[in-house]
C-alpha cells in the first residue's frame with residue numbers, strides 16, 4: 001500500500017500532467033465557510049467544469065434546500081450546522097501538515113505500528129511532508145499503461161467531466177437520483193472528489209482497482225462521488241479505502257457511489273472504512289453518511305458489496321442493489337464493528353425487479369463498549385420479479401453488557417413465487433471461549449481478535465487477499481480494551 | 485516441578501479447595517480421583533489461572549516461579565497445558581489457525597522465533613497422524629460439530645503440538661469408547677516418553693490401565709485425603725469411596 005500511495009504522489013510530482021482541477025493551482029484559497037450558490041459556482045469554477053455540470057449542481061442545491069435531515073436511523077448526534085463547514089478547500093500544502101511524526105497524534109502512530117506499517121508509510125498516511133521515493137514510479141505508470149491498453153477508463157470524477165462528458169451525463173445521478181435523500185442531494189451539489197471507472201465490453205480488468213492508484217487525487221474527499229460502469233460481459237474488482245486510518249480533519253463525510261452493470265457484467269466493490277471513531281469518551285470522530293447503490297441493468301449481471309466498517313463515530317450506510325436485469329445477482333457482505341461510543345446503522349436494500357433475480361445478505365455486527373450497532377435491511381420483491389430468491393443471515397456478537405445490537409429487517413413481497421429466507425442470531429464471547437484461547441497461550445486481545453475473526457469469516461473470505469490480511473489485524477485493533 | 489501448598493480457592497463466594505497440598509516433580513505422572521463436586525476441576529482451573537477462581541490462601545509455584553502472579557497465557561508460555569473436561573467451540577476459526585496462533589504466541593513469550601508456516605504444517609500433520617486424526621479435521625473450526633470423542637482427540641493433538649512440560653488433563657477419558665480411550669492414552673504416553681509431568685484427573689481406573697501413574701491421590705471435600713501408588717486406584721474401584729472411609733460431604 002505504501003508503495004502505491006507513494007507512487008501516486010510521485011507520478012503527480014514528476015509528470016505534472018494534470019490539466020484540470022486544483023492540482024495545478026494548489027496555492028489558491030478555499031471557498032468561504034458555508035453553503036450557497038456562490039460557493040457552488042466557486043467549486044465548479046475551480047474545477048473548470050462544463051456548464052451542464054454546474055447547472056446540475058445548482059439544481060441539486062435547490063432540491064437540498066427543500067429537504068429535511070433524516071432522523072429515522074438509530075443514531076444520535078448533535079445537529080450539524082451546514083453553514084459551519086468548508087465545502088471547498090485546496091489540498092493541504094506541506095506547510096500545513098505536521099513537520100515530522102513527533103507532531104502526529106501518538107494514538108494514531110500506535111495503530112500504524114500495530115498494523116506493521118513502516119515509518120515511511122506512516123509519514124505518508126499521517127500527512128507528513130516527505131521526499132518521494134523514486135523507484136516506485138514505475139509501479140503506477142506500468143499500471144496506467146496496462147489499463148489504457150485494455151481501454152479502461154480510471155480517473156478522477158473531475159477529469160471524467162472533461163474527457164468523457166457523454167458517459168458522465170448518461171450515468172451521473174442515474175442510480176442515486178439527486179433527491180434520493182438529504183445527503184445525496186448535498187453531495188450532488190458540492191462533491192469535489194471521487195473516482196470514475198468505465199470497463200468496456202468484454203474486458204476483464206487485469207488488476208484490482210484501488211483508490212490508491214488513482215492519480216490526481218490529493219486527499220480523501222469529504223464529499224466523494226464515485227461512478228463505476230461495467231459494460232457488457234466485463235468484470236472489475238474495486239477497492240475503496242485503506243486499513244490504516246488517515247489524518248482527516250473533516251467531521252462530516254457524505255459520499256455517493258453509483259455502480260452500473262450491463263448484460264453479463266460484474267462489479268465487486270470492497271471497502272475497508274477505518275476513519276477516526278472518536279476517543280474512548282465519545283468525543284470527536286467522523287460522521288459517515290453514505291449513499292451507495294448499484295444497478296444491475298443487464299441480464300445475468302452481478303454486483304457484490306463487501307464492507308468492513310470499523311471506524312467513524314456515526315455511520316449511516318446501506319449499499320444496495322437494484323436487480324433490474326433478468327437473472328441478475330446482488331450480494332452484500334458486511335462486518336461492522338462498534339466500540340466505545342460508536343454508533344452504526346448499516347445494512348442493505350435488495351430490490352428484485354427482474355425475473356429470476358437472486359440476492360444474498362450476510363451481515364456480521366460486533367458491538368463492544370457502550371456502542372450501538374443496528375442492521376437495517378430491506379428485501380423487496382416487485383410484482384414482475386418471478387422466482388426471486390433471497391437469503392439473509394444476520395449475526396450479532398456482543399462483547400460486554402453495555403453495548404447493543406439491533407436487527408431491523410423489512411421484507412416486502414409482491415410476487416408469490418418469491419423465496420425469501422432470513423436467519424438471525426445474537427451471541428456473546430463467552431468467558432469459556434476466552435479462557436480456552438488464553439490457556440493455549442494467546443493474550444486476551446489476541447483471543448478476542450481470533451474469536452471475532454472467526455465470527456466474521458463468511459464475510460472476510462470475500463475480501464481480496466491483500467485487504468483481508470490487514471482487515472483481520474484491524475478487527476483486533478478496533479476492539480482493543482473491550483475485554484478485561 | 486509444580487508445588488501447591490495449603491491452597492484455598494473460593495468460587496462464587498464458596499470455598500471449594502480447603503488447604504490442598506500437592507507436589508509433582510519433573511517426569512512424574514500423578515492421578516487425582518475423587519467424587520463429583522470434590523473440587524477437581526476447580527484445582528485445574530486455579531492452577532491455570534481462570535478468572536473467578538480466587539485463591540484466598542496458599543501458593544502455587546512452577547519451577548520456582550509464582551504462578552499466581554501470571555495471566556493464563558503466561559502460564560501456558562511457562563509450559564502448562566490444560567486438557568479441558570468440556571472443550572470449547574470457536575466457530576469460524578480453523579484448528580490449524582488456532583493452534584498456529586497459540587504456538588507462536590507461546591514462542592514469543594519464551595523469546596523464541598515464530599515457527600515457519602511450512603514447518604508448522606509438517607508438525608501438525610505428523611501429530612494428527614500419530615493420533616489417528618483425519619487431516620481434514622485440522623481445517624475445521626475448533627471443536628465445532630465434533631463428537632465427544634473427537635473433541636478429546638483434538639485436545640490430545642493440541643497437547644502434542646504445544647508440547648507442554650506439565651499437562652493437567654481434566655477427565656479427558658470421560659465418555660469415551662474403548663478406541664477413543666486408547667487414542668487418548670497414546671497421546672498421554674507419548675508426552676510421558678519425553679519426560680514431561682502429567683496430572684490426570686479421572687473418575688475411572690480404566691484409563692490407569694493404559695497410563696500407569698506413579699502416584700494416585702484422592703481428593704475429597706477440597707483436600708487430598710489419601711495418596712498411594714497405582715494400587716490405590718484399584719482398591720478404590722473395588723471398595724468405593726465409602727469403603728475407604730471417605731465421605732463426600734465437607735470435612
Ligand SMILES: Nc1ncnc2c1ncn2[C@@H]1O[C@H](COP(=O)(O)OP(=O)(O)O)[C@@H](O)[C@H]1O
Pocket residue numbers: 495496498500518519520521522523524525526527
Ligand atoms: N462458577 C461456580 N460458582 C459456584 N460454584 C461452583 C462454580 N464452579 C464450581 N462450583 C462448585 O464447586 C464445587 C467443585 O466443583 P468442581 O471443581 O467442578 O468439581 P469436580 O470437578 O471435582 O467434579 C461443586 O460443588 C460446584 O458446584
Ligand SMILES: [Mg+2]
Pocket residue numbers: 524525526569654655
Ligand atoms: Mg470436573
